[in-house]
Amino acid sequence: MQSYLGGRLFPNADDIPAGAIPVRTSIIGYVRHIDMDGLQQIAGTPGMALYSMAVPGIFVDGRRPLARIASTDVRVHRAIVDCYTIAQDRSFD
Numbered sequence: 001m002q003s004y005l006g007g008r009l010f011p012n013a014d015d016i017p018a019g020a021i022p023v024r025t026s027i028i029g030y031v032r033h034i035d036m037d038g039l040q041q042i043a044g045t046p047g048m049a050l051y052s053m054a055v056p057g058i059f060v061d062g063r064r065p066l067a068r069i070a071s072t073d074v075r076v077h078r079a080i081v082d083c084y085t086i087a088q089d090r091s092f093d
Helices: 036-043 074-082
Strands: 021-023 031-036 050-052 068-070 084-087
Touching: 021 074, 036 050, 036 074, 068 074, 074 084
Parallel strands: none
Antiparallel strands: 021 068, 031 084, 050 068
16 A cells, blocks of 8 residues: 555646646755645645645656645745755665
8 A cells, every 4th residue: 555645646647737836946856755744734725736746755856846736826835845855865764
């Protein structure tokens, strides 16, 4: 059984609404941790749908979005990026 860290699997990336804007980071490295409580707090805002695109262990850079969200608010995007811990090395702990 695969864990979704308290989230729900969306089986097909094509199911993400076309208007969901990519949330990117300028940090290059591996996702080490995701603050799921923080993402849930953001996603719990009325009318907000958040789609996490990165899981722990995956390599990210400015081209690969961490998430997609139906918000253009820069503060929301920064808060989402802050929920991801990214490091230069990969950890299997």
